[in-house]
Amino acid sequence: MERSSPLLSPILPDSADVAVRVRGLVTGFEDKIIHDHLDLDVARGEILGLVGGSGSGKSVLMRTIIGLNPARAGHVSILGQDAFTADPEAQRALRRQWGVLFQEGALFSGLTVAENIEVPMREFLALPEPVMAALAGARLRQVGLPSDSCTKYPSELSGGMKKRAGLARALALDPQLLFLDEPTAGLDPISAAAFDNLIKLLKDTLGLTLFLITHDLDTLIAICDRVAVLGEGRVLACGTVDELRQYDHPWVQQYFGGPRGRAASGPMARELA
Ligand SMILES: Nc1ncnc2c1ncn2[C@@H]1O[C@H](COP(=O)(O)OP(=O)(O)O)[C@@H](O)[C@H]1O
Ligand SMILES: [Mg+2]
Incomplete structure (x- = not known):
């Protein structure tokens, strides 16, 4: 065959x-x-x-x-x-x-974008808050999101921005x-x-x-x-x-x-x- x-x-x-x-x-x-x-x-x-x-x-x-x-x-x-x-x-x-972006996107709707990106960091790393915030900001820049999206909630983002935020979270642990x-x-x-x-x-x-x-x-x-x-x-x-x-x-x-x-x-x- x-x-x-x-x-x-x-x-x-x-x-x-x-x-x-x-x-x-x-x-x-x-x-x-x-x-x-x-x-x-x-x-x-x-x-x-x-x-x-x-x-x-x-x-x-x-x-x-x-x-x-x-x-x-x-x-x-x-x-x-x-x-x-x-x-x-x-x-x-x-x-x-590894980092994962699921089909559903699955950002936590009750968390801001920065808090979403910090989720894997909290799970795996013991980092001071300011370091996590700085890393989250760096991930946002890496995926081309403006820095003011840090404090936004998923519902405030367009579809494309949500995907980028999900990608930033997938990249959180390098x-x-x-x-x-x-x-x-x-x-x-x-x-x-x-x-x-x-x-x-x-x-x-x-x-x-x-x-x-x-x-x-x-x-x-x-x-x-x-x-x-x-x-x-x-x-x-x-x-x-x-x-x-x-x-x-x-x-x-x-x-x-x-x-x-x-x-x-x-x-x-x-x-x-
Ligand atoms: N948790 C589950 N319980 C039972 N069936 C499931 C479950 N997850 C997926 N399936 C079934 O497995 C098959 C493959 O699903 P999936 O991998 O989601 O397909 P796709 O190729 O579209 O991503 C489908 O028939 C789906 O209904
Ligand atoms: Mg599928």
């Missing part, structure tokens, strides 16, 4: 510098299997895009990798550590190495890895393109590794190094957008070779500033 094409395997060579390694992952809810022996590698320093139909298990995969959803079988290693079997102290140390679930969903195309540029800039300047779930073909084309296609409970193919366009699988063809896919790569595509 096509998915055995060695070129588009989700497994990188043993020599690759891998930040996240998923092997034989099985997840499910009651009698429903969501992931059926899924394999995936995320190389250190890359932006890996994850696509798949609605309900295919993208968010559950992310949540399972970061330990929020139990796996039925398989292994996940993150930055060389076995994420499932590490003792609690090692797991806590590992959790400090992580090596970022997990982003549909960060540009619901944003207008200009805000989405600006957010993509920000992600790329952060990756380039901070050397981050990104696991990025997105429906947005423009995002995939503009910033992802490789794209993994989730379907039938596993990664059907993983490669560059150009490689996936050539890949002979109905869903992959429809997604990357269909009219929307072609439009996204044509003259109407969002441009990277």
Whole structure:
């Protein structure tokens, strides 16, 4: 079958510098299997895009990798550590190495933006208040939010600003890895393109590794190094957008070779500033 094409395997060579390694992952809810022996590698320093139909298990995969959803079988290693079997102290140390932006955004509505960014600092670091405030301010600048947004509540922010504030919180502990679930969903195309540029800039300047779930073909084309296609409970193919366009699988063809896919790569595509 096509998915055995060695070129588009989700497994990188043993020599690759891998930040996240998923092997034989099985997840499910009651009698429903969501992931059926899924394999995936995320190389250190890359932006890996994850696509798949609605309900295919993208968010559950992310949540399972970061330990929020139990796996039925398989292994996940993150930055060389076995994420499932590490003792609690090692797991806590590992959790400090990644930041997460959930699909729902999930800023605490009762906290200001600065207080939101300080939440992970309070959980993991014992820092004096002024130091936390200064760090929160630095994170806001890093994501391009004006300093007066510190004291605002999430309800006072636009959609794009909320996403940036969520990103600032994900960056709070200076992580090596970022997990982003549909960060540009619901944003207008200009805000989405600006957010993509920000992600790329952060990756380039901070050397981050990104696991990025997105429906947005423009995002995939503009910033992802490789794209993994989730379907039938596993990664059907993983490669560059150009490689996936050539890949002979109905869903992959429809997604990357269909009219929307072609439009996204044509003259109407969002441009990277
Ligand atoms: N906590 C849960 N309990 C039961 N079913 C769930 C739960 N979370 C997700 N699911 C189901 O798992 C499947 C994959 O969900 P999800 O990963 O959120 O999809 P998506 O690819 O759209 O992000 C869906 O059928 C969803 O209904
Ligand atoms: Mg989802």
